[in-house]
Amino acid sequence: MTSPTLFPVPEELARTAWIDEEKYESLYHLSIKDPEAFWGEQGKLVTWIKPFTKVKDVDYTGDVRIRWYYDGTLNVSANCIDRHLALRADQTAILWEGDDPKDHKHVSYSELHENVCRLANVLKKRGIKKGDRVTIYMPMIPEAAYAMLACTRIGAIHSVVFGGFSPESLVGRIQDCDSNCIITTDEGLRGGRKIPLKANVDEALTRCPSVKTCIVVKHTGGKINWVEGRDHWYHEELSQVGRDCPPVEMNAEDPLFILYTSGSTGKPKGVLHTTGGYLVYAAMTHRYVFDYHDGDIYWCTADVGWVTGHSYILYGPLANGATTVMFEGVPNYPDASRFWQVIDKHQVNTFYTAPTAIRALMREGEGPVKKTSRQSLRLLGSVGEPINPEAWLWYHRVVGDERCPIVDTWWQTETGGILISPLPGATALKPGSATKPLFGIRPEIVDANGNVLDGACEGNLCIADSWPGQMRTVYGDHKRFAATYFSAYKGKYFTGDGCRRDEDGYYWITGRVDDVINVSGHRLGTAEVESALVAHAKVAEAAVVGYPHDIKGQGIYAYVTLNAGEQPSEALRKELVNWVRKEIGPIASPDLLQFAPSLPKTRSGKIMRRILRKIAENEYGNLGDISTLADPAVVKDLIDNRMNRG
Numbered sequence: 001m002t003s004p005t006l007f008p009v010p011e012e013l014a015r016t017a018w019i020d021e022e023k024y025e026s027l028y029h030l031s032i033k034d035p036e037a038f039w040g041e042q043g044k045l046v047t048w049i050k051p052f053t054k055v056k057d058v059d060y061t062g063d064v065r066i067r068w069y070y071d072g073t074l075n076v077s078a079n080c081i082d083r084h085l086a087l088r089a090d091q092t093a094i095l096w097e098g099d100d101p102k103d104h105k106h107v108s109y110s111e112l113h114e115n116v117c118r119l120a121n122v123l124k125k126r127g128i129k130k131g132d133r134v135t136i137y138m139p140m141i142p143e144a145a146y147a148m149l150a151c152t153r154i155g156a157i158h159s160v161v162f163g164g165f166s167p168e169s170l171v172g173r174i175q176d177c178d179s180n181c182i183i184t185t186d187e188g189l190r191g192g193r194k195i196p197l198k199a200n201v202d203e204a205l206t207r208c209p210s211v212k213t214c215i216v217v218k219h220t221g222g223k224i225n226w227v228e229g230r231d232h233w234y235h236e237e238l239s240q241v242g243r244d245c246p247p248v249e250m251n252a253e254d255p256l257f258i259l260y261t262s263g264s265t266g267k268p269k270g271v272l273h274t275t276g277g278y279l280v281y282a283a284m285t286h287r288y289v290f291d292y293h294d295g296d297i298y299w300c301t302a303d304v305g306w307v308t309g310h311s312y313i314l315y316g317p318l319a320n321g322a323t324t325v326m327f328e329g330v331p332n333y334p335d336a337s338r339f340w341q342v343i344d345k346h347q348v349n350t351f352y353t354a355p356t357a358i359r360a361l362m363r364e365g366e367g368p369v370k371k372t373s374r375q376s377l378r379l380l381g382s383v384g385e386p387i388n389p390e391a392w393l394w395y396h397r398v399v400g401d402e403r404c405p406i407v408d409t410w411w412q413t414e415t416g417g418i419l420i421s422p423l424p425g426a427t428a429l430k431p432g433s434a435t436k437p438l439f440g441i442r443p444e445i446v447d448a449n450g451n452v453l454d455g456a457c458e459g460n461l462c463i464a465d466s467w468p469g470q471m472r473t474v475y476g477d478h479k480r481f482a483a484t485y486f487s488a489y490k491g492k493y494f495t496g497d498g499c500r501r502d503e504d505g506y507y508w509i510t511g512r513v514d515d516v517i518n519v520s521g522h523r524l525g526t527a528e529v530e531s532a533l534v535a536h537a538k539v540a541e542a543a544v545v546g547y548p549h550d551i552k553g554q555g556i557y558a559y560v561t562l563n564a565g566e567q568p569s570e571a572l573r574k575e576l577v578n579w580v581r582k583e584i585g586p587i588a589s590p591d592l593l594q595f596a597p598s599l600p601k602t603r604s605g606k607i608m609r610r611i612l613r614k615i616a617e618n619e620y621g622n623l624g625d626i627s628t629l630a631d632p633a634v635v636k637d638l639i640d641n642r643m644n645r646g
C-alpha cells in the first residue's frame, strides 16, 4: 500500500503548541518507562484537598483491580468551577447556542457556581446523599451541565441518559443502577421539533418505583403531566435554597458517574468512572490534544448523553477553565450552514465533531460552508468512528481552508478520554489515521491467538497498561467487567476494535471486531436490536448486522423470520421498524429490513452472521465456506430477496 500524503505540522503551531515533536517523543518515552513519575506529575493538573502520595495500583489479571491517586481527595465541581473564580469569575464558562439561531446565552464561571450550588442544595434537601444515583435525561441546555456538576458537588453518581432514548431504554438504565432521582425537562428542541422528555419520563417511572423525586426544568413551556409529591419545578426549587454549598471531599476512587454503553450482549453495560483519575485524564487530554490555551473558544458538538459530551464538553474543558460551547440544535437546521454560522457568531477556535456530520454536510456541497468566514478556526477534530480519507480531505480543505490541522481522536466510553490522536503541534497527519498513542498509552496489536505483532501489521487492538481515565468496573457486575475486557488476551485491555499499524508506526482503526455496530457515531449492540425485534408478537427470530452506509458509516440491516401464519408485507415492515424505534430510540431504527423464511445456521444451530453480513454488504458472490450450513438453500432465498442492491 502506498503511503498517503503527509500533512506536516504548521510552523506556527510547532512553535506555540504545548507539545512539539521533540517534546512528544521525550515525554512519551518517559511516560512508558516510568509511568509513576509521569502520572504523578500530571496529577498536578487538578487541585487536591488532600494530595495523593500513591499514584498507581493496577492488576489486569484475576479479578482485575485499577486504582489511581487512591489516597488523594478532591471534588470535581470545585476543580471545574471554584478554583477558577479568583481569575475567571466573569469569563464565560458555558456559551450556549440554542436550537433556534436567535437563542444564545453566556454563563460565566460565577453564574455557573451559583446555579450548581443551588441545585446541589436542592438535591440535598430532597434527601440525595453521597453515593446515590441520579439519572439525568435532558436536552443540550446549561441546566444539564448544572445537574451533572451538582451531583459531583455532593458526591452523588450521575447517570446521563441520551434524550433520544425511549422510555423503555430509560427504564432499563434507571433500574440497573437503582436510581432514586431524575432530572429532566418539559421538552427538548431539535431542528425545530419538540422531544417529549417529561412524557417519556412519566411513562418510564410507572415501572421505576425507586425514583421518588423528579426535578423538571421548564424549557419550551409545553404542556406536561404532573405527579404531585414526585414532580418539582427546577426554578421553584432553586429559588427556595441558598447559594452556598461547600463541595464534599471525595476519595480519588469514589465513583463519579455511570454511563451506559452497548456491548455484544443485549443489555447495555453501566460503565463506571471514578473521580480523581478521570478528571486528571480528561483535563490532560483536553489540554494537549486540542492544544487548549487561555481564552480559546472551544466547541465540541457532541451531546452530553455520550461520553464525548462528558469528557470534552464538560469535565475536560471546565477543569482547564475554558469557554465551552454547548449546542442544542442539529447541523442542518435551519439550513446546512448552521455549524459554520455558529463558528463565526461565537468566533470559535477549536471545532470537534463526528465524521457522520461531516459526510452529511459534504453532500450539500461547498456553498453553505464557503459563504461563512471561519477565520477564527485554528483546529478541527473528529471522533466517534473512522473518518474516511475523502471526508477528512473535505473537512481539511473546505472547512479548515487547508490551514487547520485535524485531530482524529480514537477512544471509547470505557477509556474515559482520548487514547490515540495526533497532537496538533507535534504530529504530521495522514488522512484517515488516528496517528499515535498519547502519553502513557501502550497500544498492542494482537492476532487471534493472542500473539503480539511487531512493526507494520493488522489485528485486534489491545492496550497493555492502564491510564488514569480507564473505567473501573461495570456497575454492579465486576465479573462482567473482567470477562468483557480482560479475558480475551491475558493481562491486556481488549478494546473490541480492529487496527492496522503502518510502517511509520501510525495507527489506523478499522472498526469493531465484535457484534457492536457504529451508526452515525452511536454505538449499538446488534443483540440489542435483535432483542427489540423478537419482543414483537409477530416475530419468531431476528438477526441484525451492520452494512456500509454513505452518511451514517454503518447502517442497520435486520433479517426477520415471522411466526408461523404471519405474512410479510410493507405495512408490517414499517411496523417493525417503528417498533424498534419505540423500544430503543430513533438511532436504532433498522435502515433495511428483510423478511427471511429462515436464517442460515450451522448444524449446531448457530446463526452464521458472516454470511448475513456479506449479503447485507451486497457482496454475496464471496460468501466463503458455507459447507457447515445446515440447509444451503436458505442462502439462495436470502440473496434473491436482499435489500441492499447498491
Ligand code: 6R9
Pocket (backbone or CB within 6 Å): 261, 306, 307, 308, 382, 383, 384, 385, 386, 387, 408, 409, 410, 411, 412, 413, 414, 434, 495, 496, 497, 509, 511, 512, 518, 521, 522, 523
Ligand atoms: C468516544 C466514543 C467507541 C467506539 C470505538 C471505535 C469507534 C471512536 C474513533 C473510532 C475510529 C476514531 N471510534 N472514535 N473509530 N476512529 N477516531 O465514540 O465512544 O461511543 O464508546 O464508541 O467508536 O469503534 O470502539 P463510544
